[in-house]
Amino acid sequence: MRIRLGEDEEPEIGLIALIDCIFFLLMFFMVATSFKQQTEAEKRKELPVVLPSSSASLTAAGAAAEPLVIGVDKAGRFFVDGAPVGTQALHDRLRAEARADPHRRVRIDGDRASAYQHIVHVLDLCQLAGLTHIAMHTRR
Numbered sequence: 573m574r575i576r577l578g579e580d581e582e583p584e585i586g587l588i589a590l591i592d593c594i595f596f597l598l599m600f601f602m603v604a605t606s607f608k609q610q611t612e613a614e615k616r617k618e619l620p621v622v623l624p625s626s627s628a629s630l631t632a633a634g635a636a637a638e639p640l641v642i643g644v645d646k647a648g649r650f651f652v653d654g655a656p657v658g659t660q661a662l663h664d665r666l667r668a669e670a671r672a673d674p675h676r677r678v679r680i681d682g683d684r685a686s687a688y689q690h691i692v693h694v695l696d697l698c699q700l701a702g703l704t705h706i707a708m709h710t711r712r
């Protein structure tokens with residue numbers, strides 16, 4: 573007498589076990605990956621400025637010297653080459669730069685959340701000092 577155990581089923585891949593393995597690998601790599609934390613020295617070097625976006629930008633091919641970088645944060649504070657300065661100190665620095673080189677390039681890094689009046693104030697100070705090669709820095 574022959575006992576029938578059922579029909580022969582096709583072998584199939586256990587998807588649940590496969591999904592569990594992939595999920596485990598994903599969690600392992602997420603936990604094992606170390607993310608770089610900024611040190612206090614790196615945080616101090618950064619300006620508190622979020623640049624506005626631009627769809628196109630031009631760069632000078634034969635630019636000789638680095639421009640004088642003036643940062644304006646959203647609160648209207650001024651920074652020259654990363655160091656905070658007041659309005660009078662900025663005006664004095666611009667006059668000194670203009671005396672040394674009247675064609676000195678100036679780059680204004682203005683925060684996109686800052687009032688436009690703060691940027692205009694920097695432009696006025698540059699004009700009073702006699703600096704005319706002024707550029708605005710944006711990000712793409």
